[in-house]
Amino acid sequence: MSLDVTTEARDGVMLVILGGELDIYTVSGFRQDLEDLDPATTPLVIDLTDVTLLDSSGLGALVSLLNRSRAGEGRLGLICPHRRLRRVFEITGLRRAFVFGDDFDAVIAAFDEQQADGDDG
Numbered sequence: 001m002s003l004d005v006t007t008e009a010r011d012g013v014m015l016v017i018l019g020g021e022l023d024i025y026t027v028s029g030f031r032q033d034l035e036d037l038d039p040a041t042t043p044l045v046i047d048l049t050d051v052t053l054l055d056s057s058g059l060g061a062l063v064s065l066l067n068r069s070r071a072g073e074g075r076l077g078l079i080c081p082h083r084r085l086r087r088v089f090e091i092t093g094l095r096r097a098f099v100f101g102d103d104f105d106a107v108i109a110a111f112d113e114q115q116a117d118g119d120d121g
Helices: 027-033 056-070 083-091 104-116
Strands: 003-010 013-022 044-054 076-079 099-101
Touching: 003 027, 013 027, 013 056, 027 056, 044 056, 044 083, 044 104, 056 076, 076 104, 099 104
Parallel strands: 013 044, 044 076, 076 099
Antiparallel strands: 003 013
8 A cells, every 4th residue: 555656847747657556545645745736837747557546535636636727727637548547537527627648748739739729627
């Protein structure tokens, strides 16, 4: 029951790479690790590629980040190449709330497409 969190700036975007379980036992550490980030002003991409478990607490933390990003001009995208994990977002009705991609470039392309369409979130 652990979660590794790594952050790196890439092309004006803050990339947060997660590995392990994002659940009730690790979510407080996740929130603390991202406390200093401001998703309202900086585009944020969360890489879920190596997440092995995502429960409702983890979803809640991601939704909280999404809401913080929408409070300003920020954007939040999820790298989520695995169908089993994307299914969690589909079942909960959150699939349309987030920008998804199979890798970093796909999320950035989705951001660009969203901006071109005039969609604000």
